[in-house]
Amino acid sequence: MFEYKNLKKLLFKLDPETAHGVIGFFLKYGAYVPMALNPFIKRNFVADKRLEQNLFGKTFYNPVGLGAGFDKDGDYITSMLALGFGYTEVGTVTPRPQPGNDKPRLFRLVEEESLQNAMGFNNRGSFHLIKNLQKHFPFATPVGVNIGKNKTTPEEKALEDYETLFKAFKDRGDYLVINISSPNTPGLRDLQNENFIKALFAKGKEITDTPILLKIAPDMEPKQAIALCQTAVDAGADGIIATNTTVDYSLTPNARDFGGISGALLKEKSFELFKAIAEQMYGKTTLISVGGIDSAEEAYRRIKAGASLVQVYSALVYKGPSLIKQINEGLVQLLERDGFESLEQAIGSDWSN
Numbered sequence: 001m002f003e004y005k006n007l008k009k010l011l012f013k014l015d016p017e018t019a020h021g022v023i024g025f026f027l028k029y030g031a032y033v034p035m036a037l038n039p040f041i042k043r044n045f046v047a048d049k050r051l052e053q054n055l056f057g058k059t060f061y062n063p064v065g066l067g068a069g070f071d072k073d074g075d076y077i078t079s080m081l082a083l084g085f086g087y088t089e090v091g092t093v094t095p096r097p098q099p100g101n102d103k104p105r106l107f108r109l110v111e112e113e114s115l116q117n118a119m120g121f122n123n124r125g126s127f128h129l130i131k132n133l134q135k136h137f138p139f140a141t142p143v144g145v146n147i148g149k150n151k152t153t154p155e156e157k158a159l160e161d162y163e164t165l166f167k168a169f170k171d172r173g174d175y176l177v178i179n180i181s182s183p184n185t186p187g188l189r190d191l192q193n194e195n196f197i198k199a200l201f202a203k204g205k206e207i208t209d210t211p212i213l214l215k216i217a218p219d220m221e222p223k224q225a226i227a228l229c230q231t232a233v234d235a236g237a238d239g240i241i242a243t244n245t246t247v248d249y250s251l252t253p254n255a256r257d258f259g260g261i262s263g264a265l266l267k268e269k270s271f272e273l274f275k276a277i278a279e280q281m282y283g284k285t286t287l288i289s290v291g292g293i294d295s296a297e298e299a300y301r302r303i304k305a306g307a308s309l310v311q312v313y314s315a316l317v318y319k320g321p322s323l324i325k326q327i328n329e330g331l332v333q334l335l336e337r338d339g340f341e342s343l344e345q346a347i348g349s350d351w352s353n
Helices: 004-011 017-031 034-044 124-137 155-169 194-207 223-234 266-281 296-304 314-319 323-337
Strands: 054-055 059-061 064-066 087-095 106-109 112-117 143-147 174-181 212-216 238-242 260-263 286-290 310-311
Touching: 004 017, 017 106, 034 323, 054 323, 064 323, 087 124, 087 174, 112 266, 112 314, 124 143, 124 155, 143 155, 155 174, 174 194, 194 212, 194 223, 212 223, 212 266, 223 266, 238 266, 260 266, 260 314, 266 286, 266 296, 296 310, 296 323, 310 314, 310 323, 314 323
Parallel strands: 064 087, 064 310, 087 143, 143 174, 174 212, 212 238, 238 286, 286 310
Antiparallel strands: 054 059, 106 112, 112 260
């Protein structure tokens, strides 16, 4: 088996988006070669009963999922098993195809093990994703669909885009995620207000019984974030995902003045907001934590704070394909250390002690 640190040296000589495309090629077409894929599944996929949960009517064999943005068009779903993920979130998908923002739009912050992206929901559109989801169905592990409006859709017509996507994916994914928190679509974060949230979930619940979650930005004040999450839950949200990327460029002198930062730089900011939300919302809805998670210890910190599931993206770039296995095996050891017989016993234990 090759060591990722050697491959990383080669990949990091490429433009980040080109490197992503190279890895994506092997993930996409590797799924058609079981003899190549199966050894990696056997090596990396952890299916320990202590990690298993039933959420949204589906079995999650482990709590570590792929965050949205890595697999925008649903090309890598089957190959995510080979990386060890317990579930996958595809997208963000928009009703119509769009190229995204001008390049360059993806940057490595190597010293900080972080990324900065201004991708702008580049994707092939809803029809393309539907076809890909059909190819991979039935899913071996749960698949969520992250949805967003087209850049050219004016704010006053944003609800129409989300309505289109609710209808398109109401029977296609195991859960849906409303993305109104990306910093890379002009005006999108302005939709993070109570009136729009109420209208959005009212429309979604009218169209589908598929669980619908809300993903929020990390740059709100805790009181505002909690109020927004409570509005969403009252309106029918089945869960909250916290958080998206940050536009707090004071986190590093190496930041550009556009796009969102993810990875290790986001870790504490994301955790603190998640913790504030969980203190009020734990037990009321399903909570998913994302942002800077790069180890079993960090995943466990989010779980004890109330996260039923966690998501990883940027850390995968820096730590490689063995990361998810390391997190899941580490979680089992941490559960044993603390005397928990299952992950479910550890979830929210910070608030029950």
